[in-house]
Amino acid sequence: MKAATDDARQPRDTADLLLPLWRALVVFRWITWAFACFGVWTRWDGIQRHSGAIVQLALMGVWTVIASIGYSRHWGRRNTRLAFADLIVTVGCMYATLLAQPLVDVRAGASVLTSVWAAGPVLALAISRGRDGGLLGAVVVSLALLSLRGVDHAWDILSNVQLLLVAGLVVGYAATTMRRANVRLREAIAAESATAERLRLSRSIHDGVLQVLAQVQRRGTAIGGEAAELAALAAEQEVALRTLMASRPATGERGRIDLCMLLLPLATPRVDIVVPAEQVPLPTAMATELVAVVKEALSNVDKHAGPDARSWVVIEDLGDEVLLSIRDDGAGTTPDRLDGAGSDGHLGVSQSIRGRLTDLGGSVTVRTAPGEGTEWEMKVTRS
Incomplete structure (x- = not known):
């Protein structure tokens, strides 16, 4: 059962852009542990209690194995509990230096035996929690180092603190950027798969x-x-x-929606909806208001343009602006009658159409004449 679960999760892990960072963290853990062992060997004669140094290195080695296994599995990367546990254990291993060296010697200049290995949880939190996680890990490790060295030696550890903060910031920023890219990649893959399936079904339906x-x-x-x-x-x-x-995914960027996808369902045998090949993403509130404007205009065609009138709704993406045209070949009217409809109690034009465009900061023009139909041209600026 466990093997089946790991196999099921492997494709998801393979597409994870953060996976190289986690693998690099595992390598970093082992290299820095070996570096700490080498440091103890080179300073062996200056260590007061050799057995305490061996115990400390053994604890660091055992935790390196545990952390490496966790960071190599999906559960360890997805759940930040392992990164926080890594931080707690690492701080404990830093204080385990006192098993090998008295506190007086450490504050007199003796090395903290964890050395660069103590930066591991800073990187782990930066990868899993982004910039804030990296900064949290750097602050905690720095405070532990300061408590061992003493306030009087704060200046001596300033360079170490700076390196920890920079590592937390840079790796956290990189992890956040890669996580966002990973989300967009998955959305793009899903959209591509949906488009391919839609094309296959479209051919079958067409035939x-x-x-x-x-x-x-x-x-x-x-x-x-x-x-x-x-x-x-x-x-x-x-x-x-x-x-x-012709439908396509309606969502674009976060907080935006494709205007074309909202308008396509309004098509009928008497209403043609013409949209560009690419999406026209707009803020959701703006897109909803524009759809309401189109519905009101088409409702007016049904009421006043005649039973055989046809309508065309055309969307044009002008970059910073979006142009929406609604034209019919119905009976038409005069501009004066259209402007005076509000005073007669017909508020569709003045409120539902012009009022909405005014609220959106857009502009609207209308061209109409008896027997020549009516054309609305509406322009809004992307926000």
Whole structure:
């Protein structure tokens, strides 16, 4: 069961961009432990209690094995408890120097036997918790070092403290950046997979269902009568299926949503929605308001443009601005009547359309004439 679980998690770990940092941390742990052992060997004659130094190195070695196993497994990298435990054990090993050297000797200049090995939890917290975790680890290790050396020797350990802080900041920033990149990579992979599946289904639908619906529509229109009603229903379903085939992920950046994806479901046999190939991400509130504007404009077409009027909704991405055009080939009206609709109690134009665009900081123009339909042109600035 355990092996099966590890196998199931391995693909997820393989795609983890932080994995090289964790592997480097394991290597760092072993190299610095070996460096601490070498330091004890070179200073062997100056150590007061040799047995205490051996015990300390043994504790450091055992914990290096435990931490290496944990950081090499998904549970150890995902759960920050191991990194915090690493910090506690490392501080304890630093104080274990007192088993080999009296506190008086340490404050007189004797080395803390953990040496660079003590930087391990700083890096672990930086990788798992980002900048704040790295700084926390650096501060705790620095305070432990200061308590061993004494306040009078604070200046002597300043360079060590600086290195710990810099390591926590740099590695934490790098880990945060890589974690964000990892999220975007996974989203991109998911979107690519969804697009490939959608294309496969689209081909199947196009070769079968859409052709049947198109044939029903043609034959029903030609026969007339009750068959014409079936033709109309077939036309509606054809538009719905084509809209579904053209759909794409609606979410873009955090807090933004694709305006095109919100408007595509509004397509009907009498309403064409024309969108660019790329997404048009807008703040969610802005996109929702623009969809409400389009719905109000299309509602006005149904009410006033005539039963056979067709509409076209076109989205253009101009970079810093988004242009939204709504045009119909209906009966049209005069600009004066359109402007005076509000005073007659019809507030759709003044509030639902122009009011919303004003609240969004955008602009709206309308062109209309009797018998020539109506065209709305709305422009908003991306925020």
